[in-house]
Amino acid sequence: MKLGILFGGRSYEHDISVITAIEVAAALKGRAEVYPIYAKDGEFYFVKGEMKLENFASRRVKKKKLRFCKKKGRGCVSVGLKKTVLDAVILCCHGGEGEDGRFSALMECYDFPYTASGPLASAVTMDKRMTKILAAEKGFPTAKGVVGRRSEDVIERAKGLKYPLIVKPARLGSSIGIEVAHDETELIGAVALAFSFDTDVVIEEVVSPVTELNCAAFREGDEVVVSGVESPKSWHEFLTFKEKYEGGKYKSGSNRIVRGNLAQRVGELTEKVYRAFELNGVARIDYLYDEQADILYLNEINSQPGSLAYYLFEEVGIEFSDLLIRVVNDAIRRASQTDIICFNSRVLDNLSALSQK
Template sequence: MPSSLKKSVIAVIYGGRSAERDVSLQSGPLVVKGLESKGYQVVAVDLYGESGADPVRQLQEVEFDLAFIALHGGEGEDGRIQALLEMMDKPYTGSSPLACGFAMDKVMTKRFWKGIGIATPAYLSFEGQPDSSVIEESMSYPLIIKPSREGSTIGINKANNRAELEFALSKALEYDSDILVEEFVDGPEYTITIIDDVVYPVIGLKASPTHELYDYDAKYLAEDTQYLLPCGLDEDDENELQFLALEAYQSLGCSGWGRVDVMRDQAGVFWVLEVNTSPGMTSHSLVPMAANHVGLDYASLVEKVALNAWHNFGRD
């Protein structure tokens, strides 16, 4: 029996005012196109797209039955939009407000993972201006410095000495008052897509020689970033990594869909970095890549995410 979602209206919410707005402006129109190609009625909502726009009023002025959240970072990924939609009694894609807020805060996430035994790199966290000497007394270079509540590797830098540390701290503070200083894991990076608690094939990431880190430029701008699919791990190691990713994802209460980022050190140990609850859906994005590898094209992927949300909220 066909889903009643075909007779309903899907609002694709994108844009926003976070540092990842430009990424969302790429994701949103592609999601709209994919859903329309599958025969769904779609309305596009560019949050804050109009000068002085009130997001509450924007959503109240649109008639829709399901929200497909294509926002990244900020209010789109920290639970606030999700909470607003719940108050409006509107189903939406992705995790609950609590899970989104939890996953968005890297410091809180790492504290929790440390407590339950999920391997994540050693770290220090600071509210406001960090003290470089305190960092150097507790940790050894190289270090990774991040804003606690940003995504798409925005504001992230590697530091090999005091001068680079000071620079990295100042850049991170441009995006957040809470700073995470993390032990550098020397080894390959992997990302794992999860949709409706099903784990998709692991993708290995390899930035070009011009990008020391898999940073924002490597993710969205560079044309020479390598995506390894198959990822290069043997079957047992890939199974271990998939299990770890699902455990980390579910431990935060995440549901619907998401992406987990992991590093592997020279001893072969996997270290979980973070969970993304509203992954990028651009032409360079990793979730569509993983889905395509198992025969799920872009349009079928966004349909699957939308249908899962529709059914999980108890709609027929």
């Protein structure tokens, strides 16, 4: 089986995507032939040789420009004159154009089976504002808050909320641009920062005391397979992007595993959220657990989580390589069910006949 690994993209989380792709390539050794596709500065490249972190870190990646095409109705990639048909593409992009539905749409245009949610589900879950609106429609609790656009007076609308407040750009991940405000002065600064990253913001009351909980899932036919549940380690009030990835404090899989009744509740809710948002591939869903009120709040949906959340599935006995093969097989199954059947239409013939009269 020949599998593309699509990673990179124009995103603040570009480097995290590179790490995920390297992990995926390593996990697939002996299971599949990998074809690395690197999205960089609006172009696509085939990465030559072994995927090594030091090559990307030192900017010494050997790559050739690539284009997508089709061959006998199947998606393929072309480097120079050589065309390569891919059985499926594993999407390893985080944030930006890779996770907001654009790359999913690209895969569909060229008929590649791909391991991610479709364009619409990806776009909705990438947007915290839309996620909050749809969650309310579906009956999933979220923290009390307001959403707003740059043209709206969100400071005025937030006056009914209780401090501290957390301010988030609507379409960024990994805590980028997120600030906690303890008074109106801090709120004004936090909103200004969020608007420097995005045209839409979400302002919510900070849930306290709180336990953060993460759970992942993937689709396998009609079944939704749910992972174990973790409670991420936290520093200060919330992790910033710098603390998460640049400070060396955050490591996937080093967090506390949650078991028992709470884990069961999170798992059941994760399946419901996964189905309600019509997700595909591996998605990680993050919650805020209000211990005093015993309420699980939906916080965020990551349609392409870092490391594809493989460490959460190890808790339920699914190794990384098996996880990848299972989501690939499901992507191929879904693609086979959505093939467009062409039919002959007489509309243009009739118009041509009318024009000749």
